[in-house]
Amino acid sequence: MKLTPRNARGAAVRVAAVATAALVAVGLSGCGPEIGSGSASTSTSDTSVLKAPTASSPKGTITIWDRSGDLFKVFDAAIKDFNKVYPGITVKHEAVDIDSKLQNTLITGTDVPDGVFLDDAKVGGYVDYLWNLKDVLAPYTKDIAKQKVDVNTVKGGIYGVPFDLDPGLLFYNAKALSAAGIDPSGIRTYDDLIAAAKKYQAYKPGAKPIHLEQTTFLGQLQLEMYASQLGTSLAGADGKLRLDSPQYTKILTWLDSVQKQGLGTRAEYLSPSDIGALDSSSEVFYPWAQWFDFAPQQQLKTTVGDWRAMSLPAWSSGGARSGAMGGSSFVLPKDGKNSQLAWLFYKFLMFDKAGYTAVYGSNSVYPGGLNTSVPAYQPAANPAKPLFQPISAMGDQDLWSTAITAGKQIPGGAPIPSWWTGAVDYLGNDLQKMLDGTMTPKQVLDQSSTDIQTNLIDRK
Missing domain, CATH: 3.40.190.10 (Periplasmic binding protein-like II)
Incomplete structure (x- = not known):
């Protein structure tokens, strides 16, 4: 399998993807929408804070946006593993030019997705349109790399589910x-x-x-x-x-x-x-x-x-x-119809062993595992339990343990x-x-x- 520069990792892709971040964000700052009419239950004291679903067998359809490319294929392949745990949730997975489409979608409130893959550089500019995830993330926050929690935190709220750590x-x-x-x-x-x-x-x-x-x-x-x-x-x-x-x-x-x-x-x-x-x-x-x-x-x-x-x-x-140096997270727009179910999807991918193994471990896209970053979730970033294999093009170096060790030192x-x-x-x-x-x-x-x-x- 030919390895290609995955989303936001190859030079041209990363420059194009992130270089529009602040320009888009500036256009959104200070012009927040009405509170979304999505189905997620909220706190009576703060209607912007997402609460976890309580149904024992949740059902529904969620629309998830990712950029086209290798990461889209990785997340797409993981859906079958997600459905083993949540068979009642149908994932409508769409490859989208997020940079050109997300801004207008959030402003108009029309056909808003339930979850979006987003560069960390963009999260701060979109917070008026996003669920505050501090409550659903609370059980995991202490085990997420501090840098990733910090870049997703705005005025005390956490607005992104941290994905990768780029040491x-x-x-x-x-x-x-x-x-x-x-x-x-x-x-x-x-x-x-x-x-x-x-x-x-x-x-x-x-x-x-x-x-x-x-x-x-x-x-x-x-x-x-x-x-x-x-x-x-x-x-x-x-x-x-x-x-x-x-x-x-x-x-x-x-x-x-x-x-x-x-x-x-x-x-x-x-x-x-x-x-x-x-x-x-x-x-x-x-x-x-x-x-x-x-x-x-x-x-x-x-x-x-x-x-x-x-x-x-x-x-x-x-x-x-x-x-x-760089990084991405997942955000949940307030106008998404099934925000709670989208949370379950990201919870599975990032915090469930079967999920993060499907993402970072050997798969049809990366037979040796996804090796261009490491998980931000510390239990997944175990130096003794590598999710990707040594890299032959680097003399079979165990890059996993090297990157994990470095990542733990990031302030x-x-x-x-x-x-x-x-x-x-x-x-x-x-x-x-x-x-x-x-x-x-x-x-x-x-x-x-x-x-x-x-x-x-x-x-x-």
Whole structure:
């Protein structure tokens, strides 16, 4: 079975899917609908909070929206397992261009689905249209990765059923490093990474060992991965901008240093120039989300089998060795006709062993299991009980335990603000100017903070 870049994981798909997130969300913020007329019972004190169904044998039909592609096929195949537990619930599973269709559907309240697959970046902008899931999630919340709970939490309510955890990892060319006499286990901090890059460059003159992302969107997304390690992000839980900070200063200064010392390959993620640098063993360090494992499995030719992954370096000794980079969840619109039954579907997929095994384990779409992320639900993320198999294109590395270990180190997060993608026009662009040598880290922080506050936050 050919592995293709699954929804929101391949570069082009992820950029297209998430790049519209804030633009869509901005259009929805502050214009919430009437409380939905769906069949879900609600609390008398808060009519936006979904309650679990009480029927012993629930029956009905639910409409579930997912994007077309590999994940759609994975979820579709899991329906038969769901129906073994809930035979009375019919799942009408539809492949939909969610980015173009969801906004108008929620505004008009016509043919609203019961459940939708949604990027975490979008959840905060849609909350007026969604059920607050804090009550139904209560039995599971303590066992869900804190970062995933945090990004779905807005003003005390939880608006998404967390799906995947996308831990940042340091991918490295093990064969090339071995030839250069570099032991990757000695790379514990980002200073160590620079030292290793210098040593590799001495071994292979002309090499630029560390990946520096050249696209504005993915560059900003990677920046947020680094920030996540330090327990911060562009906005706090209160929605206020917090870019101009010691944490972002530290990250930008490091990136600037990598560029100025000639240690970085400036390239667009998995573009021909990027692939060329990877396959020529010029670019041997790639700090990125787990979904980079697509590259050795499908993109690389000369160095296939040479790549491995480890936890990211820490920003200081003893610091967190991973940060979140991307992610998705499931939301339940208030105007869905059978919201409670849709909750049962997602409850099964994410919190029932048969469900999460059907999603992440061996299936017709991914014979070796879905390996581009790990479950956000901790009982499913057991390092001793892998749901996907070692990856042959990575020398049969047990990526499962590596990713699980890294994921457990991700600090908590905050809701992704609706203006996040709009910030790419400022921060994403200024970051590239810094890497071009035309701005300093301080100038990036000062200018981007002013532009984001003035043009995005204050104008809302």
